[in-house]
Structures are given as C-alpha cells and as structure tokens.
Amino acid sequence: MAEGILRDELRYPFPAFVGNDLARKAIMVALSSADIHSVLVCGARGTGKSVLARSMQSVSGGRVMVNLPVGCTEDQVFGGMDVEKTLGTGRKTMVRNVLQRADGNILFADNVNLMSEHIVHQVLNAAEDGAYSVEREGISDSFDTRFLFVATMDPEEGSLSDHLLDRFDICVFLSTIDDEALRTELAIRRLRFDRSPSEFVKEYAGRTADAEGSVTEARKRARFTRVPDGYCEAISEVCNQLSVSGHRGDISVMNAACALAALDGRDTANLDDLKVAAAICLEHRRNDSSPPPQERPPEPPPDEDDQEGSEDRDDDPPENDGSPSEDDREGDSEGDSEPPELPPPEDPEDLREQVFDVGDAFKVIDYMPKNEEKLEKGASGRRSSSKREDSSGRCIGYRIPRGKVTDVALCASIRAAAPYQVLRDHSELAIVLRKEDLREKVRERRQGNDILFLVDGSGSIGAQKRMVAVKGAILSMLRDAYQKRDRIGMAVFRVDRCEEILPLTKSTLKAYHVLQEIPTGGRTPLTQGLIKGHEILKDSAKGGFHPVMVILSDGRCNVSCTPGITPVDEMLATAGSLSRTGTRFIVIDTEAGRLRFGLALELCRALNGTYLRLEDLNAEYIERSVTMAMNDDRG
Amino acid sequence: MKRPTYPFAAIVGQEDMKEALILNTINPLIGGVLIRGEKGTAKSTAVRALAGLLPDRRVVTGCPCGCDPERIGELCPSCQERLMQGELPSTVCAMKVVELPLSSTEDRVAGTLDIESAISTGKKRFEPGVLAKANGNILYVDEVNLLDDHIVDLLLDAAAMGVNYIEREGISYSHPSKFILVGTMNPEEGDLRPQLLDRFGLMVDVVSEKDEEMRTSIVQRRMEFEKNPEGFCKDYKEQNDEIRERILAARDILRGIEAGKDVVRAAVKISLHLGVxxxxxxxxxIKAAEAYAALQGRKDVRPSDVTHVAKLVMPHRMRRNPFQDSSLDTGELEAWLKESFGTN
Incomplete structure (x- = not known):
C-alpha cells in the first residue's frame, strides 16, 4: 500500500454531499483546472469541511489524496535522509517525502491552521512552483512535484496569517444548513454511509462516475478555454473594488473562470463564470473593512467621544489651573487628577462602588509587540508560536546543538550518523553514534504568552463611563487571546491596593465572568498595581511563557507607597525598574476628553512599552478613519 | 497482583453519567463522553469501572494496533502484509480502557520510529503509540482540558478520520485508530477547546450527591471496597454481569435498528431550535437515540428516544462563542418538545 494515502473508507461520495452549492462548485473547479494549485475549505465545526475535502478523491480522475497530518515533521514533508539506504551504501539518499508522493495527486491537510505556519508556507510555495528544492541534512536536491493542495480550517480556532491566506487560489466557506428538509436528507445520507460505507458508495457509483467524467473532460478542455479580452479589465476592477492586494487574485479568477466554462462544455468564459470565480477566489483576499457577516459593526467611537466630551467639559476646567506634576507635589491626600465632582478620598462616598457593563467587543488590531526571541531566530508563525528551549511543545525540526544537548533528536542524530557507518567500527550495533552526530529538537509551542490585564478601577475611569469602553476592549483582547491560546490574568487597582481578580488561566469563560464584575470607584494606586502585576508575572518566564502586562489606565496615579515621594514620581521610578525585567508592557491609555495629561504616555516611556490609545485598538475603527481620511483627500 | 477495580454496579447515583457511558459501549459511533464535574464525584471511578462491562472483540493476533480482522479495508500495513501472505489469525479479547496521561509526548501518542531497532539493526520500524493501542478501545483522558494543545491536535486528527497518519522521523505510516473518547474535566481549571468539545458525542455534568442517605451509602461502599476489594467485587459480580448482558443484548438489537424519517426529523428540529x-x-x-432504544430492548426508535438523549447530546454544543456559558435550559427544551411532538 502506498504510504500516507487516505483510506477508502473515508471517501464519502462527492455527489452525495448535501447543500453548500458554491463550495461544491469550487471543488469541481479546483479539480478541473491544472492551474489552480490550492483550495481552502473553511467552516465552523461540524459543517462537513473534511467530508467535502476528502470526497474530492471520489471524483478526482484517478488522483489519490496524500495526507499531511498535523504532527508531521519537516524532514518527512520536504525530504530528509533515508537511514536504511544510506547505511547500506554510505551514500546520502533522500527519503521519499510527502511532497514527492503528492506529485500528480492531491495533498490534503486537515485543520491547516493548527499546523506549523512554516511548513504550510513551504507547501504552498511548492504547490505554486510545481517544484521544490531540498537543502537539508547534507542533501541538496530538487524535484518537480505538481499537486493540488487542499486544506480545511475552522476560523474559530484561529486563522492563518493574511499572506498565507492570499496564497490559496480558492477559498470557500461552509455554513450549517438551516433548511429542515435539506438537513434531514443530509442526516439520512450520512447515517446510511456510516452504517455501510461500501453499499452507500455503490449506490452513488453512477453519479460519482458522471461527475468524475466531467472533471476529466473539463481538465482537458480548460487548457484551451479563454477569457474574452474585455473581461480581464473587469476582473482587475473587481479586485480593486474589494481592495485585493497583489495579483494572485486576478490570476486565480481567470483560471477558475476558465475551469467553470470548461465544466459547462464551453471554450470561452462568460460573465456568470466570472461572478462565480470572483466569489470563490476573492472573498478571502478582501482587504476592505467590511466585517464578516455574523459580526455586527461596532458602535462608532466618535459618538462616544462626543458624549464624553460634553461630560468632560463639566469635569475638566477646574483641574485646568495646574499641571499634574504640581498637583502631585501637593501630596497624596489631594485627588490630583480626579474629576473634582468626586468627593475627597476620605469621604466614604468616594468608595462608592459601581459596576459597569461590558462594552461591545470588536476586532482588535495585532497589538502584541513581536517577540524578540522570535525575531532573532527568524521564525514565522502566529504571534504566540515561539520556538522553545525546553522540552515541551511540538517538535517541528532539529538542529546542530548549541552548547549542551538536553533535548536529543535521536532520529535526526541517527540520520546524521548514517553516512559514516561504513567507516566506523561496529561491535554489535548497526549504528554507532558519535558526539558530533547529535542533533537537538527544535520545538514550537502555541501558548507562549501570559497576558496580565492590569485594570485601573479608580473613580476617574468610572466617572466618565470609560469603564464600559475599557471592558469592551478587554473582552475584545480576550477573544484574541483565546484564539492564540494565551494564558490570561486580571488585576484591578483601586482605592488603596491592587487585587488579583483572575489568576493566570486559559479559561476565557471565567475571565468573562470576572470582567463583568470589575468594580470601579476610589483612588488610583497605580504603583501598587505595577508591583502586584510584576509579582503575578514573575514566575511565568520560568515556566517558559512570555510575560506581557497590558495596563489599561489614564496613568493618573495618586496614591504613593512611601511618604515623601509624589505618587507620579514613584510610579515612574517603579516603571523604570520594571522595564528591565523582561516583561513586555503595553499601555492602553484610557484618558478621554479635551484635557489630557499624557501621564499614561510617560508611564509607557518609563516602562519602555508599547503605547496605544483605547480607540487605537479597534481594527475597524482605524480602517474606517483611514478610509475617511482618504475620501476627504479626494473630496 | 493487580488490584481489582471498583465495580460499575456499585456506583451510587450519577445515573446520567452511567447511561452516557453505557450508550457509548452499545454504539461506539456516538463519539464518546465528556464528564464534567468537581473532584470527588466518581468520574474516574466510573470510567475505570466501565472496563468490567466491556464486550469482547475479535482482534488480529499480535497486532499492536488491535486490527479488526473482519474489516479488511481498515487493516494496518503489517496486517495487510500478513493477509497477502496468507490468513490472519485472530483472537478474542475484551475491550480495554486505555489511558492517555497528561504528560504524554507527541511521539508516544502518535507513534514514532523504533529507535532500538534503528540502532541495533539499522532497519526502519514503526513503534506504535497510544493511538494504536486505543484502536477499538476506550481512550480515556483524565483532566482532558489540561492536555497540551499539540496533543489535542493529534487526537482531533485521529478522531476525525478514525485513522492515525504519521509523517515523522523518516516514518510514513498509517493505522486504524477508532476509539471511544472519554474525557473527564473540572471546569474550574480551564476550558476545553470548542473543536475538541464538539468531538465528544455526549456530555454530562456530575455534581456530588446532596441526598444524605446516598452520601452515606457512597462512603460505606467505598470503605467496604477498600477493606476487601475481592470480596466486594464478588458481591457485585451478579449485578455487574447483568448490566453487561444488557449491553450485549442491546448491541445485537442495534444491528437491526434503523431510525425512521420521523426520528431524523425530530433530531433535526431540535438542532435547529437550539441553533447549534x-x-x-x-x-x-440519532445514534444515541438508536442505542437508547436498543438498551430498552426495543427495535423501533421513537422521537421520544431522541428527546430523552437530548440532555446528553446538546448541552455542550449550545455555546456559540467562547464567552457564553454552555447551558441548556432543559425546562424550556422540554416544554418546547412537548409542544412540537405532542405527548412526551
């Protein structure tokens, strides 16, 4: 049996697939064109992504599906040394790798978003180029391989990066069928297949053969099919309208349109072909800010600003008479930057607790600063995938060790030793390993970040109802953190201390509950907050995580730990010493209104962190303001 | 000597959990059980006790993947080779509970190159991992929510296809890996990824028994067992065997069962109503309803069977995003079912 090929029992007959017509059409297109190299099938869990992708095999015209499992290692995919053969001859011989086995066939990767991006990238390259060059393990070789790459992913588990998405010629989205009759039919068919796959396949044999026949026909015809001249401009225009960057989109649309025409038995593509082709080739490449259908547009922040602006006007003028630093020097009993409408701290009214609602969630920008370690090693991947120095995480490759070897890649070491075995002394073992053969594992792990949200719960945030927006921002970042498998914690500083309200956890659900209940009111002990935050995060680096502190505050610290030092000075001094601890800091400035003290920015400088205003976090807001600015220019 | 496991029949209360486990042994295609609950609620005890109820199965003699000799299309490469050379000898053995420890490494789960063979003979050989052992058996993951992400990915892959594909360390291999996934977790220690959650056919929430009498009897039985495990097991042997017989009978019945259109429609209606x-x-x-009907000794599946199992099938699928609580309003569902399907 050929290795790694999908087994028969998994071949649900393609014509038996119910619903999602566009996706089925896209699969036919991909099979019918020699110029379409990759297809991505997206959908929520249980929508039949894998079933559809695997069913391609039944109508592929004799091509088989070679499986690319999630846990594959680079040497096996791209080519490494064949130990057995090398041992016998002493000549380096390459193992027959996955890409070679995929030649002339279909390469299938289920849950491609869970794979190492590094591997996915190279596979996509090979699919596009039809060739691959190996430079590994002392082997230098190149080979031709033409295959169709088919992948599935559930976007809820985190998406691929944009540049990888763009690489896919075709991308289709499967949705749950809402029609009762259709859904019943789907269930009945699936149950019959599960009960007796072979009988079910037999039942659909006729229709499967028909579909396969049209694929084979179309494949022959597609080479001679043309897109009329005028249409090319139309395609470019559509791409522009959808702000598709690059030209891969245009080319994919042309090829898909040709395949559609060929499937229909025509030699020229028509407008309908183009429409379908655009739908399956461009959706995932759009760069415009139109949100995915299920998400509703966020509340426009400008309105909120206006509201707050008017509120602020009442609050701010009295504060106007002194710079914040002057206020600070007056001592910590003075609520320096608190809105004066709040009673003095001693007054029990100030401790009045309020709990604000959680604001609407939005799509956050990629706010996490790049990991320096990652940059240094030139690794690609989503933000939290970082190469690991200890022995946890998925092994994606190996290297010649630096220093002492702790995590031996035994198999790689054996391969490294294999060519020299003919020269070495053997007693009873077939392979004699020497020190210089040793290789160590390179591991990748996706849960790299420990994110602590340090939330300002003081009255100044509450008074301006900023807390609603702050909570909305945290919720949005939580969602982002969930997809990237970060651990999250939360601490709130208010009144006279900082409290850890959520120990580091991966439970977003728990985080959400805690978030809802964050109280507001009282003064701003930011320094205590920084110290507490440092305590919470100080062990995470030891555990191999990357500590990140996200501080949401206006920076108006007004409680100091030591008498005689102004709160702000103390805060900045503390921040200065924390900046060297290896923790990365992100300061999200919640200050709103006309008058700004800019203390959060100063804090951020002292921490050597990344500074963002609360509004900057919202990806769509930024996109919108950029668009608005551009329109203004034109207008 | 191996210490006997606590007998299934001696577990007090927790009827939903017991039913969920039994339904899966009747029809492995249901897709496993996730048991959620605080510690000390007999989660692990129940799963381990299940081993005493499991039916026998026929496997290829000496096959590390436990291939089923009757499913020729699903044999592992070495069994295929044996089949080509002649006949496949087979033996009967009981289904097992195979545990996947949290600290497992990827190569031990998926299987990898047999290093010993590589070094001593220079030959590439595949060394099977936990996913091979689990084939045809129950794969049990205690605290499944704490399992490393990349191990979960492997589980998802195998569970999705029923085949474990290995492309690592110079080894390219595939073997059947069809297992009943049983996981236990304490929700306070973190969530389960929705994708993995969805792979579990059934889910039950267990809470500690509040009833005083029941609590007393739990403690008493446990103490009796600790004092004299063999004697205790002997006492419950008859009851345990009875459950086992029922499972075997139900498996026979299930072979002849096919859910009618009304049953399928009922299932679709429920899913649509709950918007999963x-x-x-x-x-x-539908599969759970079929198994439930079989367990009742019936050959006809009724819509009421579907509504009965809904409480096991639906709760963990209700959540539409990671921030919503997955809870099923059983009262609401029952009222709605009554309305839509008449008497229930």
Missing amino acids: DGHRADLTL
Missing part, C-alpha cells in the same frame, strides 16, 4: 453549529449534533442525537 454544524451537523454533528443531528447525527449524534
């Missing part, structure tokens, strides 16, 4: 993602819920409802 995907179609896995529909299919699981």
